[in-house]
Amino acid sequence: MTQSIEVEVCIIGGGVSGLKAAHTLLNHSGSKYSSKDLILLEAQDRLGGRIFTDRKSSKLGISYDLGASWFHDSLNNVVLEESIKDGTFNVMEDGYYDDKDIRVFASDEDGPLDVNNMKLHRVAEDLEKFIELYYFDDLNKADMSLNEIVELFMEKHSSRLTTEQKRYCSTILRYLELWYGITWDKISAKYSIMDHQGRNLFNKKGYDFLINKLASGIPEDRILHSHPVTNIIRNNKKGNERVAVESSNGPTVYCNYLVVTVPQSILSLSPSHTHGITWIPPLPSNITDALENIHFGALGKVIFEFESCWWDINEDRFEILADSTDDSSLSSPISSSPESFKFPVFAVNCAAVYKESVRGASLCILTQSPLTDYLESHPQQAWSYFKPMLSKLKLNDLQVSDPINTITSNWTNNPYIRGSYSAVETGDDPLDIITQLSGEHDCGLIDKNIRFAGEHTTSDGSGCVHGAYMSGQREAMWILNDCGAFSTQ
Amino acid sequence: MTQSIEVEVCIIGGGVSGLKAAHTLLNHSGSKYSSKDLILLEAQDRLGGRIFTDRKSSKLGISYDLGASWFHDSLNNVVLEESIKDGTFNVMEDGYYDDKDIRVFASDEDGPLDVNNMKLHRVAEDLEKFIELYYFDDLNKADMSLNEIVELFMEKHSSRLTTEQKRYCSTILRYLELWYGITWDKISAKYSIMDHQGRNLFNKKGYDFLINKLASGIPEDRILHSHPVTNIIRNNKKGNERVAVESSNGPTVYCNYLVVTVPQSILSLSPSHTHGITWIPPLPSNITDALENIHFGALGKVIFEFESCWWDINEDRFEILADSTDDSSLSSPISSSPESFKFPVFAVNCAAVYKESVRGASLCILTQSPLTDYLESHPQQAWSYFKPMLSKLKLNDLQVSDPINTITSNWTNNPYIRGSYSAVETGDDPLDIITQLSGEHDCGLIDKNIRFAGEHTTSDGSGCVHGAYMSGQREAMWILNDCGAFSTQ
Numbered sequence: 001m002t003q004s005i006e007v008e009v010c011i012i013g014g015g016v017s018g019l020k021a022a023h024t025l026l027n028h029s030g031s032k033y034s035s036k037d038l039i040l041l042e043a044q045d046r047l048g049g050r051i052f053t054d055r056k057s058s059k060l061g062i063s064y065d066l067g068a069s070w071f072h073d074s075l076n077n078v079v080l081e082e083s084i085k086d087g088t089f090n091v092m093e094d095g096y097y098d099d100k101d102i103r104v105f106a107s108d109e110d111g112p113l114d115v116n117n118m119k120l121h122r123v124a125e126d127l128e129k130f131i132e133l134y135y136f137d138d139l140n141k142a143d144m145s146l147n148e149i150v151e152l153f154m155e156k157h158s159s160r161l162t163t164e165q166k167r168y169c170s171t172i173l174r175y176l177e178l179w180y181g182i183t184w185d186k187i188s189a190k191y192s193i194m195d196h197q198g199r200n201l202f203n204k205k206g207y208d209f210l211i212n213k214l215a216s217g218i219p220e221d222r223i224l225h226s227h228p229v230t231n232i233i234r235n236n237k238k239g240n241e242r243v244a245v246e247s248s249n250g251p252t253v254y255c256n257y258l259v260v261t262v263p264q265s266i267l268s269l270s271p272s273h274t275h276g277i278t279w280i281p282p283l284p285s286n287i288t289d290a291l292e293n294i295h296f297g298a299l300g301k302v303i304f305e306f307e308s309c310w311w312d313i314n315e316d317r318f319e320i321l322a323d324s325t326d327d328s329s330l331s332s333p334i335s336s337s338p339e340s341f342k343f344p345v346f347a348v349n350c351a352a353v354y355k356e357s358v359r360g361a362s363l364c365i366l367t368q369s370p371l372t373d374y375l376e377s378h379p380q381q382a383w384s385y386f387k388p389m390l391s392k393l394k395l396n397d398l399q400v401s402d403p404i405n406t407i408t409s410n411w412t413n414n415p416y417i418r419g420s421y422s423a424v425e426t427g428d429d430p431l432d433i434i435t436q437l438s439g440e441h442d443c444g445l446i447d448k449n450i451r452f453a454g455e456h457t458t459s460d461g462s463g464c465v466h467g468a469y470m471s472g473q474r475e476a477m478w479i480l481n482d483c484g485a486f487s488t489q
Numbered sequence: 490m491t492q493s494i495e496v497e498v499c500i501i502g503g504g505v506s507g508l509k510a511a512h513t514l515l516n517h518s519g520s521k522y523s524s525k526d527l528i529l530l531e532a533q534d535r536l537g538g539r540i541f542t543d544r545k546s547s548k549l550g551i552s553y554d555l556g557a558s559w560f561h562d563s564l565n566n567v568v569l570e571e572s573i574k575d576g577t578f579n580v581m582e583d584g585y586y587d588d589k590d591i592r593v594f595a596s597d598e599d600g601p602l603d604v605n606n607m608k609l610h611r612v613a614e615d616l617e618k619f620i621e622l623y624y625f626d627d628l629n630k631a632d633m634s635l636n637e638i639v640e641l642f643m644e645k646h647s648s649r650l651t652t653e654q655k656r657y658c659s660t661i662l663r664y665l666e667l668w669y670g671i672t673w674d675k676i677s678a679k680y681s682i683m684d685h686q687g688r689n690l691f692n693k694k695g696y697d698f699l700i701n702k703l704a705s706g707i708p709e710d711r712i713l714h715s716h717p718v719t720n721i722i723r724n725n726k727k728g729n730e731r732v733a734v735e736s737s738n739g740p741t742v743y744c745n746y747l748v749v750t751v752p753q754s755i756l757s758l759s760p761s762h763t764h765g766i767t768w769i770p771p772l773p774s775n776i777t778d779a780l781e782n783i784h785f786g787a788l789g790k791v792i793f794e795f796e797s798c799w800w801d802i803n804e805d806r807f808e809i810l811a812d813s814t815d816d817s818s819l820s821s822p823i824s825s826s827p828e829s830f831k832f833p834v835f836a837v838n839c840a841a842v843y844k845e846s847v848r849g850a851s852l853c854i855l856t857q858s859p860l861t862d863y864l865e866s867h868p869q870q871a872w873s874y875f876k877p878m879l880s881k882l883k884l885n886d887l888q889v890s891d892p893i894n895t896i897t898s899n900w901t902n903n904p905y906i907r908g909s910y911s912a913v914e915t916g917d918d919p920l921d922i923i924t925q926l927s928g929e930h931d932c933g934l935i936d937k938n939i940r941f942a943g944e945h946t947t948s949d950g951s952g953c954v955h956g957a958y959m960s961g962q963r964e965a966m967w968i969l970n971d972c973g974a975f976s977t978q
Contacts (some may be wrong), residue, residue: 074618074649084648091649095589099611116801122688128531129565129687157564159573160580198615353751 004252007039009479010245012229013261014042015049016465019214020472021259023477027217035219039253041245043228043262043416047215050417050455051465052409053206059405060305060362062354063206066409067420068465071095074265075198079210079466088213092423094205097354098316102175105392106168106321107341113168113321122336123161126155128193132236135190145426146173147327149189171322171344177368178346180423181297183330191424201351202448204415207465213354224250228416231278232258234447242449257449257479261472264433264456265296265418275415286443290432294456297423298412300372302382303350305362305405310398311390313351320345320362320389334374337381347390363390369419372412379408421463424457434459438471439478449482451475494743498968502750503531504538505954506942508703509961510748514968516706521974522655524708526926528742530734530752532717532905536704539752539944540954541898547680549794551843551850553694555898556909557954560584564687568699568955571775577702579805581696591664594811594881595657598832602657602810606688612650612658616642634777634915635662636816638678639839660811660833663858667835669912672819680913691842696954713739717905720767721747723807725937731938746938746968750961753922753945754785754907758902764904775932779921783945786912787901791871792839793879794894795849799887800879802840807852809878823863826870832860836879838962851965854878858908861901868897888959909954911945923948927960928967938971940964941947 002061009025009134011018025033046052050067058064061327071080083089087455093169104113104120135141144152150173158166176192215223219448224251233244246252260267262277268291269276282288311318322344330342347365354360365386367375375382391400411417424430434442437452446450453471461467478484492543498514500507511529514522535541539556545551554842560569563586572578593602593609603608619642624630633641647655663673665681704712715738723732728743735741744794749756753765756764757780772778800807821833836854843849854875856864864871870891880889900906913919925933926941933941942960969975 075615075646076622097608097611100608101605116590119586119589122586126564126687129685133565133686159561196618198618489596 004239005039006241006254008033008037008255008483009039009257009259010243010253010255011040011259012036012245013049013454014040014044014223014225015261015454015466015468016210016214017455018042018049018259018473019047019211019218020262020469021261021453021476022222023214023217023461024473024476028476028480030486032483033325035222038218038222040218040223041224041227041229041247041250041253042223045226047223047225048208048211049420050411051207051211053208054271054407055206055208057405057407058305058362060360060469062360062362064093064303064364064407065203065302066407067201067411068207070279071201071203071466072464073197073461073466074201075462077198077311077466080201083210083213087211089205090324091201095201096197096202096204098202098353099199100203100316101485102317103312103315104168104172104319104321107323115434118162118164118168118298119328120165120168120172123165124172125423126157127169127173130157131189132151132193134417138318139190141190143190143427144183146176146187146189150184168321169301170324174322174344175319175346177344178366179301181372181420182295182423182425183327183343183368183369183370185327186295186425188424188426188428189459191428191430202348204353219238222452228275229262231280232260232450233280234445234450235281242447255482257451259451259453259472259479260474261453263417264291264294264422266416267291268296275383284445287371287436287445290429290436292489293429294433295423295428296419297421298369298372300367300376300411300419301409302365302367302375302379302386302405303362303407304365304383304386306403306408307378308401309351309361310349310395310400311349311353311363312395313349314384315349316352317349318345318347320347320392331370334370337378337385338371340385343368345386345389347369347393367454369412372409372420376410377407379406382406382408430462431459433457434462439475451478457475493728494528495728495730495743497522497526497744497746497972498528498746499732499742499744500527500529500748500750501734502538502943502945503529503533503712503714504750504957505529505540505699505703506944506957507538507748507750508536508707509773509958510750510942510965511711512703513532513962513965514704517965517969519975520969522589524711527707527711529707530714530718530736530739530743531712531714534715536712536714536943537697537700538577539900540696540700542697543896544697545894546694546894547851549849551680551839551849551851553790553792553853553896554692554696555790555896556874556900557696558692560690560692560955561953562686562950562955563690566687566955567689568958572699572702572918577698579832580690583817585691585693586688587691587837588688589805589841590625590645591808592801592804592937593657593661593807593810593826594809596812598830598902599881603943607651607657608753609654609657609661610765612654613661615646616658616662619646620678621682625737628679630679631677632677634666634918635673635676635678635681639673652847657810661812663811663833664808664835666833667788667855670857670861670909671784671912671914672816672832672859674816674819674858675784675914677913677915677917680917680919691837693842699954710730712849716864717764718751718766720769721749721939722769724770725932725940731936746940746960746967746972747942748942750942752785752906753780753783753911754945757785759872773934776925776934779918779925782918783922784912785908786910787858787861788909789865790857790896790898791854791856791864791868791875791890792851792896793872793875794896795848795890795892797890798840798850799850799884800838800839800840800882800890801884802844804838805841806838807834807836807882809836809881820859824857826867826874827863829859834856834875834878858901861898861909865897865899865901868895871895871897919951920948922946941968
């Protein structure tokens, strides 16, 4: 291996955004770049970043996405649109809209709650609308936690609610913990309510189809695996190119353009941290300050596979409500298996999703921090923790059986991921970091040839695959324009 | 009766907006006006305008609101808030959130459709989001009818839909006809999707509680019933006041301030029309043009009372889907009883709403123009028209019985109402008339002492009781400020 490489463009990170950037640079019509002009450095021994399709662990022959697994905003999702168009994704065969009314359970009821008769869904909708209206008039109103604003709603409107609505709706919005990967005492009320642009489409095919598709447009030798970047020398004085990128075990890459797609969790690390990146000169305070105003969630997955289903195979999703508890320690790190019903459970019924498969007797449970951190480190405790809650799902004549297989994600222990994706805690300003890194405004770095991409650099599709994808494309197009790639056309 | 009256303020119209204006002028703290300063002219022999609580027709002892009957936007509805506060309305006793999942039927199925399993509600949500997104990027995009944009969605997304979804969802959004009172070939796609601010709360108490409450703050002799206004002389040269208002059978009212709250349907009439108002000088073209860019719907009600219920008393609402048909004649006037399943049916189940009543065996059906016009003129045909559709609601062991009583609204035949409320047809500009009449912008009339109020003069609560209410308050406050009523404080 050579000690140094000189390229036009270096991309750090082989997740969706980095791969899309590389793919665009090499394949966009009118691009003057060929493969020799580009190198992609990936810290891990695999591509995909926070997309990981586990095709090996299942005993039922199912491929599980342990990271991203839905097309969100499916009416306005460029990844979905393009994949339908190029024939790599067929909605009816490869996808599943897992959006039947969610089946809701509570600790004090044996069967599912009669959500419709109790009109719990309507009160939940009102709760979300209440939050939206609360901040609509004045975005400068002080932020509070999701927990606190739900209490405010209950105070203000309890005279309009039935006893059952009061009992169950006080925690019903905790399902949002399984969107953001943090607990509701941390979730920013101001930024808690999302505007969805269409249904969520579960990707049964496995999201690695996208990684493979993008990677197939990039020659293998232009991707260096297991090359975690250690130093970025912004004002390079040694090579002919403007930036130098050093990785722990590879050549120094000299490049004219750099696209940094490492997760926000890596960007936020102190340079002195083992996995931190040293910037020379350091990142300016406008960026480091913005990084302090946003947090990183830990959405995890625990998948239990069984001999056969003992729950209703016709339901898409299950939610098991948490009990109302003292929430003061909810987000504190967990040191031993927590009490049941302290955290809400959200489970995807793989029996419904993969119904045409020979056996789909599995449940895929989403977890939030700090539970994710604990269970990813203690996967052998997962079943004993979830069993009392999941037993609520048992159908009359059937017996709850122990799983034949347990698969857990490992995002919190992965030093190059460190959780899941950006999450807005109470008091955070999620737009600042986007403003600083998206390159769409006159801020960020003064060296404009250093670009940023990833789910945390965009408000359109923030936290989502299609957001990361578009951000990679955005930076590739910026470079193509800046370097005059289109000038020969 | 005197031949002329001189007052500070004349209000035309004794509906919610006119009454609220009068009530505010007389009762607002700091107002210098007393009852002698004000007169309210009402064309009909009753107050309430498009609120009418029928307390006489029922054989079951129910009071039916034949006009407005819900508190819409219940999280942000000033009428509801104030009525809770002053003790005139108790949500749990006087109201009913009739928002259980709607039970949907179709001509080709005997029982209710399994909306949840077919995920019809999710596709309907996507349809609404599709419409929103279509115009979000560019409000200057050409308008089309609701019917046309649903076809566009079906073209674009049919590969993502199941056979059942395609069959039923092609007409599922026609429920909006029962919001706007016009058929979907007329409904403006651009303005079809509403943003609700909270659940809809059915008013069981009867909306006349509000009319009575407002009227009780106005001395009886300041309200002249059966005084339809014929002429408004803007530049009055006879009396001491700035405006003269003439009615067909009463005194000429000379006033310094005039608040016109007649429905948009009356404002739109030619002065030569029997029930038109002659403005001297005429209304300027900015107002008459704006009036041509908005239409007036005809939301009607047909209530059938029965000996007993033969439908599910636990469901709040029923929707019976229309068949897909050639829609070219859908909005044309009807001259004989139309075919079944040509128009969708939306019915409120009074058995659920008034469940604590001794007998609530009635169904309240909303109708849209042109069906409203036809049935209001031929109420005796209502049952034979609806029976084939309503029979879908029959529970297994029960027999469909003929009604013991039929009550219909009569808005289209009421010369002082002429329909229901403002409706946005394809190509209309609903904001122009609001801009011209709301007094919030520097347009409308040059004589600023002539004010307009009513549901058609506001975008906040447009078409709703609380919108009319706020518009009346708005104009009263404007006058109080303008005349210096607060200056002595």
